Amino acid sequence: MSSSITLHHVRNLCAAATTSASSSISISKAKAKLRSQFDPDKALKIYSSLSDHYTTSSPASSRYAQDLTVKRLAKSGRFTDIETLLESHKNDPKITQEPYLSSLIRSYGVAGMFDHALKTFNQMDDFGTPRSTISFNALISACNQSKRFDLVPQLFDEIPQSHGFLPDKFSYGILVKSYCESNSPELAVDTLKRMEEKGIEITTVTFTTIFDCLYKNGKSDEAETIWNEMVMKGCLPDVAAYNVRIMHTHNGDPEIVKAMIEEIINAGLKPDSISYNYLVNCYCKIGKVDEAMKVYARLEEYGSNPNAATYRTLVYYLCRNEEFEKGYKVFKESVKFHKIPDFNTLKLLVEGLMKKSKKKEAKGLCRTVRKKFPNSFSWRKVEEELGLAAAPPLASGEGETQEASR
DNA sequence: CTAGGGTTAG
Structure with missing residues (x-):
């Protein structure tokens, strides 16, 4: 090495x-x-x-x-x-491989460090890394990630031309996203025409980007037009596309969500945790936490899994309902799958458990939470206020050692 | 070997 x-x-x-x-x-x-x-x-x-x-x-x-x-x-x-x-x-020999270098560009994008992404792209000549749409797509994607949306159309016009390659369906997908992010759905829709002229395939992903943007801009009718256009072209919606539609059309009504989940199943697809979370959420918000719990109980049967948001929503609303023991059971499940709720929800739960004199459960919760927030003085304060501060006060790095040894 | 959907309570 x-x-x-x-x-x-x-x-x-x-x-x-x-x-x-x-x-x-x-x-x-x-x-x-x-x-x-x-x-x-x-x-x-x-x-x-x-x-x-x-x-x-x-x-x-x-x-x-x-x-x-x-x-x-x-x-x-x-x-x-x-x-x-x-x-x-960049010292790795694999730097001469375009996908490897592109992953660095992408990561700089994830960090919002676009200047470093661009520098890396420009260094390809020094490294002798061949160029194609792969690194170009990584670059304009990094642009979007770094919220430099205006730069994408500009780079799109300059780079492929000067380096002698053509943008592909992914490049156009990223361009469309940049227009959507700068709230210019009309430019995004125009791009579809451009793609057709150039014989670039318009995929479900690109259609989804656009109708999501149209919904977000309050243009529901136009969004549905794009959805229909997608279907008419034989471009079948997938679960992500359906989820976008659920998100923008459910209006808080669990029956609408249920109907659309049925539609997903009838289309031969499997709704995912995002789809079911809309259902869980709708039930919770209209005060039917028991119905939400029924969905949660049947998730496995549906072939889906709860995620961190599912646990958080359920625990939060169970607490609001004063059903702290049920909340604790759901919390235990969340621990099992390493998806424990956030600080505030946990605080609500532990306070509720103490209010109902469930000291054993409260202590169990604290043991777990201390592992998630090992050096959190605010959590320690929560424990102290409830008379649950079992561990000695945090001395020189002690909390971290304890946490690491588990 | 890339692009799209949620992070949900107050």
Whole structure:
């Protein structure tokens, strides 16, 4: 392995971030850990322990792990660390492979660091990396991610022409998205005509981008026109397309959501957790938490899984209903699947449990939550106010050691 | 080997 300065820096960064030596772990394990790890230092540690497997594991997985790590770092404003991490990858021999380099461009986009994305794109000549739509699409996608929507049409006109390749259906999809994001649905619709003229396939994804944008801009009739156009062209809606339609048309009525879920099933597709969450949400909001719980109980039978939002919604409304024991049961399930609700919902639950003298349950909850917010003084305060502060007060790094050992 | 849908309470 190369021992360049930048790699060395990354290693130091990782070492400083951890209390124990990092060990190699599998990519699927790393992904699961990264999803639930909101501490950027720990995310970096997990990611670095997996870098050794970068070559042997699937590129899609490592890209996902890289994006998650970068997202965590970006959220904490650690842009220098992102730069160190991503720049170190430029010493990899794979940098001459366009997909590998493109993943760096994409990651800079995820971090909102468009200037670095562009710099990386321009460095391709130095690295001797061949150019095609792959890196171009990564670049304009990074543009969208960094909210530089105006730049996309400009780059779209300049880059393919000057480098001698043609934009593909993905490039056009990203262009359409940029128009939608700058609230110019009419320019997005115009692009469809342009695509037809050039014989570029208009996919379900592109249609979905547009009618979502039309709905968001209050143009429901036009959105439905685009939906019909999509179907007429034999371009079949998928679950994501249906979910967009559910989102903009349910109007708080669970019966509408149910009907559309039926429609998805009748179309031979399987509704996903997003589809069912609309149903759970609608029931909760009109005060029918028991109906929401019935949907939750049958999710497995439907071939779907609850996600973090499902748990949060259910626990929140069960608490509002003063059904704290049921809330605790749902909370336990959320723990089992590493999808525990947010701070405020947990606070509501633990306070309710104490109000109902369910001290054992309250303590159990605290044990778990301390692991999620190991150094949170606000959670400690919640525990203290309820007389549940079992652990000794946080001394020099003690909380973190405890957390890491579990 | 890329682009689209939600993060839902107050």
